[in-house]
Amino acid sequence: MESMSKNPGKFLSDVTTELKRVSWPTKKQLVRYTLTVIATVAFVAIFFAVVDLGITALLDLILG
Numbered sequence: 001m002e003s004m005s006k007n008p009g010k011f012l013s014d015v016t017t018e019l020k021r022v023s024w025p026t027k028k029q030l031v032r033y034t035l036t037v038i039a040t041v042a043f044v045a046i047f048f049a050v051v052d053l054g055i056t057a058l059l060d061l062i063l064g
Contacts, residue, residue, distance in 0.1 A: 025033065
């Protein structure tokens with residue numbers, strides 16, 4: 001971080017150089033990864049909703 005304040009031009013040049021080295025995903029890979037993340041988040045959300053409903057029902061039985 002210290003080098004950024006001393007020479008911001010060199011820092012930006014280094015950032016540009018590093019970004020050119022990045023292996024960017026193809027459009028097909030990006031779509032696949034995005035769908036995987038969305039499906040995983042949906043699965044986890046549904047799982048926790050079911051667990052929450054189960055715990056709520058169990059507590060209603062015990063307390064109520």
